[in-house]
Amino acid sequence: MEKGDKVWEVFIQKKSGLAFKHVGNVHAYDKKMAIHNARDLYTRRGEGRALWVVPTEAIVSVPLDDSDAFFDPADDKVYRHATFYEIPKGVKHL
């Protein structure tokens, strides 16, 4: 597509109450076209009952250069996992 189009990220909810899942993206000029395109490309096989489209530019991500500073500090802190805690007696379904 030429000038004026944007990329939109597509999210589908399988059924009410579940989280929306990212499934891919579409090109479109505006909201209406984006939701039509998303419907036509991503919901042909009963994938869901609700759709979100979000302009890709509206998504904020960590700059690639900064990824070490953002994520490396968590690498050696296994104690942050809840597995180090004793589960109190009487707690079921955990």
Added chain:
Amino acid sequence: MKITINKEEAKFLVRIADTSLILGQRMAEMCSKGPYLEEDIAMSNASLDLFGRAEEMYKIISKIEGNQFSEDDYVFHRNEREYYNIKLVEQPNVDFAWTMVRQYFYDVYAKEVYTQLLQFENSEVKGLAEKVLKEIKYSHSKSKNWLYRLGLGTEESNNRLQIAVDHLLKYVSELFNWDDLDKKYFINCDQIETQWNTEIDSVFEEINIKRKEVPPLSMRDCRDGFHSEHMGHLLSIMQYLPRAYPDAKW
């Protein structure tokens, strides 16, 4: 093989099935020729919806006719004069505006046609209509949206939309040349025409498109199996394989 259709109910329904089929074939031609990937896939899918709609209707027709012929027989072994689709849907994809105007004109018409089929006596037809109406509702919202985009887009898009409209309008009056069969099976023929005109006129006004006077075509009616010059070419492509290789299997 000579395909015959004898019962009145089947003769009426085959018009509706043929119209879906031929529009489906036209839409299928757009596969890999869409203006961009998303619309390309959407048009191919719309085509599959139309084929599905036609196939189900041919199955019902086959049953009414005592299972003499299969849905494939109806599709691949009838000649031009044995087809009863409206001429509107056989018009070619000259450019994207033609494709969308043809689709929109059909969607507005089909919406009312299938709404009336909800009250058809044959329960299978009723069930099919219920399913199909959801498809049409979506298709209609999409094709209408495209008319607004093209009509209110640029001078160029408005011009090309107007050219498509001027041509395709010639094939519209035929939709409403009701004969006895139509009057017998539709609940209210006039309402199909009124609904169509009301919607088209109000949309045209909003998108700066003119509805010009159309002189009547010197072509005979689709209800008697008459078609425009494009139909034979369409069928020759659609029917080539099963006619050249009658034993071919999927």
